[in-house]
Amino acid sequence: MEQEEEANPRKRKEAPNSALATELVEPRSDVQDREPQAKKARLSTILFADNCEVTHRQLCELLKYAILGKSAVPKPSWCQLSHQKQLNNVVVFILKGMSQLHFYKFYLEFRFLRKTFRHKFSLPPPTSSFLFDIIGLQKKKSTRGFPRTVEGPLISATLKSSIDLQNDPIIQKYGYKNVGLTRCLLTKEEMKTFHFPLPGSPNCESFILSKYSGFITDSSPLFGLDCEVCLTSMGKELTRISLVAEGGHCLMDELVKPDLKILDYLTSFSGITKEILNPVTTKLKDVQKLLRELLPPDAVLVGHCLDLDLRVLKMIHPYVIDTSLLYIGKQGRRFKLAFLAKVILGKDIQCPDKLGHDGLEDARTALELVQYFLKYGPKKIAEFNLEALEANQEQGNKEGATHMSVLKCLDSMGQKLLFLTQDVDELSSYRNCQTIKCSSNKEVLEQARVEVPLFPFNIVEFSFQPFPPLFAEEMKNSMKTKWTQMSTVYAGPFSEDCNVGALKKPYFSIQYEVLEAAQLAIETMNGILLEGSCIRVHRLVTELTLECDTLIRGLEQDSENQGTIYVAGIGETFKEHVLEQSNLFPDLEAVILPKEVKSRKQKNYCFLKFKTVNSAQVALEILKGKDWKLKGRNALTPRHLQAWLKDIHPDPTMPMGLRIVPPLLERHIFRTLKANHPKIIAWRWSRRIEKLYHSLSPGTFCVILMPGTKNTFGSHPGLGMMKIKEEEESDTPGMRV
Template identity: 80%
Template sequence: MEQETEAVPRKRKEADSALATELGRPPWDLEDKQPKAKKARLSTILFPETCEVTHRQLCELLKYAVLGKSTVPKPSWCQLLHPNHLSSVVIFILKGMSQLHFYKFYLEFRFLRKTFKHKFSLPPPTSDFLFDIIGLQKKKSTRGFPRTIEGPLMSAVLKSSTNLQNDPIIQKYGCEKVGLTRCLLTKEEMKTFHFPLEGSPNCENFILTKCDGSITDSSPLFGLDCEMCLTSKGRELTHISLVAEGGHCIMDELVKPDFKILNYLTSFSGITKKILNPVTTKLKDVQKLLRKLLPPDAVLVGHSLDSDLRVLQMIHPYVIDTSLLYAGKQGRRFKLRFLAKVILGKDMQCPDKVGHDTIEDARTTLELTRYFLKNGPKKIAELNLEALASHEELKAASQEPGNKGGPTECPNMSVLECLDSVGQKLLFLTRDIDELSSSRNCQTIRCSSNKEVLEQARVEVPLFPFNIVQFSFKPFSPILAEEMKKRMKTKWTEMSTVYAGPFIKNCNIEAVKKMFNSLGPVESITLVLETYMPHFCIQYEVLEAAQLAIETMNGILVEDSYIRVHRPVTEFTLECDILVHELEQDSENQGIIYVAGLGETFKEHLLDQSSLFPGLEAVILPKDVKSRKQKNYCFLKFKTRDNAQVALEIFKGKDWKLKGRHALTPRHLQAWLKDIHPEPATPSGLQIVPPLLEKHVFQTLKENHAKIVAWRCNQRIERLYHSLSPGTLCLILLPGTKNTFGSHPGLGLMKIKEEENDTPGLGV
């Protein structure tokens, strides 16, 4: 389900609150622009459908919180106002927990869901989650050379022999030369790095190349590079170059986007309005030509090739990505310009030239791949790319105009290094410390239990500007996790299903369908055959529609028959009323209403009447993925819950034939449920059989224990949160889990604590 977000123009005297409409950077939660005392404030983008924030994006926010806008760029996915007015940063990590835990034990996490308005999905964790977001390394890892090494000392370091066995390229490929097929990304790697694949979310309409699987070490290589602009849909293709293995460019096309261009991104793409105006080539033309040019055994080569394939809306399973082929420690990805200089000895992407040369970039990736195949991994490892990159960053920082020795952020600088550059220290409280290497600006305290972590945090956290408080939990067994995930899908399906009847025997079935479809998109509607009078089972796409059917149609007269509308009574729906009430009170749903029964002109009509709806900030319009047509419902986002309630009353009083209620389903929950497969993803050869009674009882006991753990964790965080000073940026991270059976995405929650008069909760 695609979602389009529209701005709502103001007709009053306040500052204009027009919102961006592109998918890649949707509207901000707008802030009141009246003069106020400066304090740190946080607002997030209305996420696209996946609602996922990567570990790199999370790192962006934390670095910005440490250094501020004077030295680092603003985060791309959220807005932190006045970061210099933050009093501290506290990150709670619930190690071993995932998004599955949060929604399985939603009622137990009462404080978290009611306090933290901003929630987002996290990808499944890599092998070193703490390094990804902070820069804390495991003991087995060896740190790169200190950034303070300069002059003759740096020269000596670069010439010294390195421990090749610790080099990630050697660890992956060995020391001997490898063939082309060994350099291809595996399907699992392509999934990890978000390459478009058959069956992947949001890739339903992508075009497949003519690949037939006949890949060998002598298959032809083709360098690919694309440039794009920002449109009302997101990023769209504007320029593509395809270079054959011999270096000859066989395709170089400018492309006219399908949607309105908001930003040409000229500094990167080199594209301007004047250049693109006469172009008539469209994306579908490029797709057709690529399928014609690429042979069945073609191997595509590029740098961060996933973004090129996504903007092309094409799937090709045989790729070599030079950013991953030459990856550094902890997955560090070097820039193409850097690799070209230190490996090939060529300068490219000259700073005095506007935009990148796509032919040059594509040709360079081919040269880098051929160099790797010709010289082997050992030759690459001996270059010590990590030390060279650090040296280049230091050199660039020292040459930056106006640099007077203050803290300067390097592109690959970690949060830990940012703290070090401003003379601050990190406090890390955890039960798991043996696996971590020490750092001069990290004070690590090992605790014997989660309870001791809490006790130490209450004493130590006020003394440090940046804190990580890690609680550790035993993750669910893979089989139990998959079974619980399947049950969650069933639970949500049953909660979104209603039974309606009785109807008269000769009732107008089409009229019944139309009546229920007016409340929201219907997944299926079936006639119940086990009843004397006709009844219908209606399964809705969204929970709000089912709840609206119960609230507005139960007891109404339909063709001389009073019908009853209710949910099926199963183990999954016994406490449904409690859960619905709690979902409505979720802080993320405050100020958002669901409206059903939209016509084609609703958007324009609403914008014309926007003065009737004070506080209206955004309109979220879901679209059908295949047909691209707007669905018959939307979500309206208001500044406050009171504004939302006023809007609902207005809809009731007007003859717009609309029905609405407060929102129930957080958007990242919808995205997560959509990705849950109906069958557990277990390895081949392993079967899950119906458990024996004893096993079922044991499983129930484990779930009950996990429920108590979740409740206790919620209480501990609440107790510590109330002791934090106002102006503290507080993040809760459930990192997710990953094992050979499959992966479970994580969940993040964040908030800047404000002044409060509440008394602390009775934590344990």
């Protein structure tokens, strides 16, 4: 058997009508966080609800998270994607016209899909806009910006009514009237409080003093300053300095190479890489010298969190205006420079699609903010109600991220989506979607091999003729019969004196709730001696169960069942027994305890999920050896399959355990109605997707979607599968793939 990467569901509160899953070990993602060398993108599903259904909106949540990560969009509520930044690209395969019914009807033919894709889930029947649903285009985008007048953004009546000018910290410090430049300077006491470098300050012995004169007026010149840094063994050190004069004229924009080895370039903030800094010869002392020459004695330095800039410059200058303190909020709250730029100046800076910050842009912005403050005065600033605006913006960003489409996510990164299809071109009107129209599924496949590696996000759509409505209903009924027969065993013969229940029969049938129970009965009870008679336990051989043994072996090798065992005969205290002796099961990840829907009473069986196949087998032997009167075997039915079978089961009120019924008469079974052709299609396309999958680069997040079908005769739910392709994958037993 092959062994898949294991899902590691997070501990969470039990939802209504759910199976209780008890987390016994810390999430694997945390373990990976402590092992930097093992950092790879990891996927783990949290699917314990009875229906195990993932909505189209939830699927869209995951796809957006795979693109942008937690810094920009909320984490998916139903699964865990760790180390998202390690993903190389995303490929979504849509098998249009196929449903969950197709997958389990031709389960053996879909060998590659069932053995490779560890994470499977049900999808609701498709809407008429399935493609739009899964990429979020059916949602109306929430636009919460800051409309701007000549003097700044408009403030809504609601926000204006909540303004308390008298208690605003800016009004309390500066009053209502306009102030001059000297009034905005930080005092010596404030500079001490906010850790600005000063003569005699700790750790400032080697700092250089600027040529300040001591004579400052409201007409003294302003200079915007911004510094970018890296990390060395000594902490943060200067890698870039930007200095602008009033009017935004650039006086200095220099790269600086630290003397010590750089441990982290902090590229996401600074935009500086090893390649950029390699040829640089400018040192800190060169910048200090140039800065002393450029700044006049009465220069006023302006910046945002300016204390940090002066410390990496290792310079002391007493005349400073810090915009993070000039536009101060209640209880000393500091607003981000990008927020102030948007609200006060109506300009966007530090855009997410840019690599790092633009030092000149940040320096100019800080300078403009001071000039705005001096021009319009404290009262105007207080009327912005900055704290309410920030709270409003954060809520808008959160809601906007929830309703943002996949295309919008890609657009924010300056990327495009590739859409390969042979059907109607649904996405051609969107500017950041590259659509390639193909004449056949074969051409879609050929184009995918060439184009997919070139795009960060791909949708590859194959179109298949769905089952005709009447034929689909017959297949569904056939599946009902097949799984019922597979879950039913016949035992006998019994002697005439044997009284089982209220009936005296030489044979009786037992219908179990789960397939594992029926298979366990055959494996453990067939051939036992009862009152001198050798009892046989087996299934009824019908046209539908002829391939039952092959199907059972296929289910055992399904990647979703790897490392999971079924245990029967448990009591109310079984979970406590396992927890008390958890040292016997070190690789146990979760205990899944199904409950009755109405009574919420715990059933007498459970599923134990382990990290590896070997750990599951060892645990199974231990449990059998214990004096707990337990029986068990490898799991056969994934959670979403159990839910689907329950939905199509002919007798949902069937009690737990066995049921005594008269022998079933031989009945005519539905014929497969020329099912050979769909079987060949399923086998062929499983092979083709396998080849395409192996051509993908490691770190590719691969999603297979069978959307389901819907027509006037009824609807059939879809099926989703997903996996992150790793560096090396093997079919060798015991190897993680």
